[in-house]
Amino acid sequence: MPHSSFFAAPLALLCLCAPLASAAPQDLNQVRGAVADWLDAQLAPTPNASYQLGEIDRRLRLEACQQLDLQLPQGYRLAGKTMVRVRCVAGARWAINHPVTIAINATYYVAARPLAAGHTLQAGDLATQQGDLAQLPGSVILDPAHAIGRVLNSPVAQGGPLRSELLRAGMVIRQNQRVRLIFRSEGLEVSNEGIALNAAAVGETVRVRVGNQQIISGLARQDGMVDAGP
Known part of the structure; x- marks a missing residue:
């Protein structure tokens, strides 16, 4: 921007500018390049990720910086329309948010037909x-293994995305089911049978009545057995 037009700018624009120093101002293209390099590194482990850099306000006049620090502002994520926080940590003191748009193309899972709760x-x-x-x-859901065998908490229309909060673990043990308890101690394994007093999903606690009086608690396994200790 020519020097004369700078002083002709309205007061509202002048407030965007840092005081002019005798040294050359910060090259905004350098800031833009630093943001691109940071995004390249951050998105390298993410397949099919791409980004577009937004524009920095060219009216900014920043003091020349010797070292930049880049990070996501609190509450932002590396997806969609977001910001990268650029701070000068040596040579000057300033910080700006650089707008970026990040796209991550991926395969996800939806309901193949209407599904009931x-x-x-x-x-x-x-x-x-x-x-x-x-x-x-x-x-x-990005991995079918995180959905198959689980139970829907609410109905999903055909084509609706499957989400983790819509799913709960399926019951592997039913109340009053006869189950096998597995006891392990110092390398020994002993099994016994009993009646489950409650239903349980994998990893949940199930109480099992053994004989007429004894009640033992353990953790339900995927195969329907109960780990009873230690």
């Missing part, structure tokens, strides 16, 4: 979809 998901209930994760809930 209480339904236990099977492989045939899932269909794949391609999309930008920045436009989807952060809890969308």
